[in-house]
Amino acid sequence: MKIVVTVKLVPDTNAAKRIDPATKRLVRTGLETVINPFDEYAIEAALQLKEKLGGDTTVTVFTMAPESGKETVRKALAMGADDAVMLSDAGLEGSDVWATSYAMAQALKKTGFDLLICGGLADDGNSGGVPGALTEYLGVPGLTNVRKIDEAGEGKIKAQRETDSGYQVVSGPLPALITVTMAVGEPRYASLKGIMGAKKKTIATMTLADLGLDRAVGTDGAKTEVLDISAPKAREKARVVEAPDGATGAKAIFDFLRERKLI
């Protein structure tokens, strides 16, 4: 079975970020990129499935990112993925959810897959729109918020889908796209052997020329346009109350709630 995992390279959560007022895009220079935390769970789910199925099951990591992201992609290979495909092209810069999904779908049609695994959200854009749009542009069934894959193989998938109040058991045919939640299991660390091995693994590159798109992507093709950026409303500095006992602390909170008319 061929498993493909989509990965987004995002700026490190803890790094200070700045948007260029002229281009209204994130200044990526000097920012360390990491694998989107949600996508690490997608990789973990893929590797678990590979271990379970064995045989000729392979895990390919797919990302749309500038070539400078290669070293970050290698981290996914060090976790245990077999190879990677990068869709890199200056013409993709400025792509929004629509343009990203459209271009990725055409590339993923070329790589092919039995099971495509995506993280549910990206921690920079926060949209969660790409997996659903990929489902449509690829024309495959979609199974979202998977917390456990019960069965996958022989043209069929059955999984537990997390809901707000529990889960659903959902089944359907392969090839399919699934998104996974954190409940699939903590992403593994790369072993030293994995890190050494990753250096020899293949990272293939695709460009827009390989896709032959019939629609514009990047800034020109995007269907959204950033108008302005601003700082979020600043909160006043916190009032700090030392509470040597429970009653003091409770009263401080109670009075504060009264003051703000919250009770």
Next chain:
Amino acid sequence: MQHVIVFVEHKSGQTRKVTYELASEARKIADALGGKAHALVAGAGAATVAEQLKNYPLDTIHVTEDADVDKFLLDPLVDYLEAVARSAGPSLVLLPNTMLGRDVAGRIAARLDAGMNSDVTEIRVDGGKPVSAGPKLQGSTVVASTFKNTEYGVATVRPNAFDAQAGGGAAQVVSIEKPAGKSYAMVIEDEVEEASGEMGLEEAPVVISGGRGLGGPDPFTTLLKPLADALGGAVGASRAAADAGWVPYSLQIGQTGKVVSPQLYIAAGISGAIQHKVGMQTAGTIIAINRDATVPIGEFSDLLVVGDLFQIIPELTNMVQGAKTHA
């Protein structure tokens, strides 16, 4: 883009508060655009929800109780939403920024070749076009975007970001026909309830969250739940608590969990890593209870009480309950 369509999330006829927030906001945007405000309610119990929605200022409520909606995953919902959007004409589709709302949003955006803006907390109309804004980059920046190169827009909206205003309702309830020629692949074989009767965390007006400082699973039910009940809220947790297995991941608030924006957020024994901050920083009032005065959460709280949460919370619960009985 002239009209506005609200995707209504519900479960067997029980909807979320965000539905009414979206319906109220849809009216304002539709008026500013000179268009109509529509809603789609699909699945078992849809007629019940439509009745309640009639109290809100919509023009048309499209309803279907087609059994396929609850039998097959997402596909029928997307088909019905597409049908409403096509019949309405160029429009902005509003969905709640919830697990289901996000699932449907990406799909309908692709169906309509629409632009998509997500986790929106403000919407305005500028130059005849909807402009939506929301926090991005872990909340460090607010980005306002509009749509181009498309007749349709899709926006997922953060619950509690807009007011629900009943009234002005003269909505027509119409039943919508099943789109022809569709086949559905993903079958919902079974549905298992694990946490019953819990209010949706995203739209609770008050959230009481616990972290590593709680030390185990029990205080979530013995300590936080009574306070949440007294304040009419829901219980949440930090990632540390969810990772430790003290609560299910569905209660986790943060970057990799749920994003909430309640009127009041009380963080007990949570240090306030950026991971957590992303999920709650737009709350109205933030109160932190922690043993340590130097915790990061102090930098984005309104009140930091330095003390023992195990002593403070029961006292506070009593005081709130007492205030309620005397009110």
